[in-house]
Amino acid sequence: MTRASLELRTSASNVRRIWQSLEEQLGEKLFTSNEQGETVPTSAAKALDREMCSLLEEVRRFEASVKRIHRHGRTLRLGANRNVFNTNHFGRLFNTLRHDERFRTSFVEVNADEGRSALEAGECDLVFSVDGTPGRRFESRDLPPLKLHVASERSPLQELKVDPAELADLKWSLATFAKTSLALDTLKKIESSGGGSGKLCSQHQFLSWAEDNPGDGTEAVVCIRPASFSRLPRVSFFPLDLNAGYPLCVSYLKQHPYEFLPSIVDQMNRALSDPSPHGSGPFLS
């Protein structure tokens, strides 16, 4: 018994428990003791040993299949809405995950109000959003925030970074991106940093302004810089020199079969905090 428990890396009492439950199921003794006090297998034990082969073989096949799926990489589906997806920030973390051999990544478009059901249904494993996904079944963690840029047709502005005070002379808007309340707070913060007065516009309005000026007199838009446009934009982007931005939050099911989700959130955090423009990996130039 001691040897069995050592080989099975478990306690002797656990071995005894399994042994007894087997005997109970079979209705037959599996081991007896001889005069020397040694444990001797009965003919039932020998038969069980012989007859179990095919069952064990199937169990091993099951384990081998699981291992093979793990080796080829498990599917990791990232969900986000269109706005979040269309940022360099997201592109960077997508690339970070794409290079990880433990999984194969794909992107699923998930609208802001669908994050919860998409996670519960298993349509995606991680949801990225500005507002987070509340619920006691979810784990939500903050990632480095999305930074603000200024889009302007007056190119190029003198400085590499735009001071909020430079906005005071311009007719400018802030693109909302997510919840309006969040945008209002950000708007106030820019205004109180000497940015004069601006107004809010939707992400859609901002994109059409950047692509073809509708002629409403807007000279600059404070925004999260999109990764791509459907047409070439007429504007240039400059980072806004202000400690403000939209938060980015990643959520997943607490009871998720992938044990590595917390660790890859750390990994994404590191990659996004990395000042290198190419995201993760060694900083070369």
Next chain:
Amino acid sequence: MDLDLSCLETFVRLADCGSFSETAVIHKISQPAVSQRIAKLESTTGLRLFLRHQERLEVTRDGKELLEIARKILAEHDGLGARMGRHIRESKGIVRAMIDASFSGARLTKNLGALKLGSGHLDIVRPNGRMTWAEALEQHDVDIVVTGTFLQAGNVATLQRVELERQRGTTIAWNRVYFDFDLTDFSFPETLRSTILVPSERLIAGYLPFLEKWCHDSYGSLPPDVLAFDDEEGARDACVAGLGVLIFPGDAATRMSMNTGELGVVKTFEFLLPDAFSYSIYVRAGERNQAVLQTAVRIADDYRMGRRAPMGHKA
């Protein structure tokens, strides 16, 4: 990997029926317990096995791959249980016989119930819903089967049969209050216009499929309702009560102790179906266990003795 059989079982069941609540009912556990088992299996494998859409469940690609192996594991586990059961029976000298619920079967069960076999005894079971009698025999769940069969049913290479009785044709019986069939100018298709009472696959394998095919091919229609019985007594009582027309193979009136004064009885298709019904003892082909073979002989003797002194007809 710490695989749990009950989780695998729940996984297979849930994948097949697609409903948490139904799976819970089948397993006799609560619905949260079903979810918990699936969650446990998902976390053991580190894989998602289901997508939980609002109105339906979908097995993922990984899940489908594992599902097939899980099925095999469960089948192997069942098989192992049956083989071990047989081993233990053998070592204790116990023989397990499955005897059908016919009148002959009931008499055999009564006579053989207390049979001593050397150091062991005879364990008698009835056919159950888990598997067919042939499967029960092939998978070592039982050692001997005594049952009626029709035409080719039971003619399998893996089984060996000792025929106790053969009967031809088909018997049709009915309650005359509800059915006024013309005895002298009997028309079989007319009986198919009401409910028919027939033996189930567990009572006489092969009969119901044959009858349905025959009705379909020869008369182009099936009876409005078919009541299949697992036991002869139940079928006879239903016939006496007028629930339908009884259609059983062979000399059912004699076999099932019918009062022919009370019921209308016709024996027909004797030339079309010679020797169609048989009552036999089955053992696995190549059975070497002496206790099993001796018991089979003992059952055959008992049956033949019983035939010489049949049970009295009920008045």
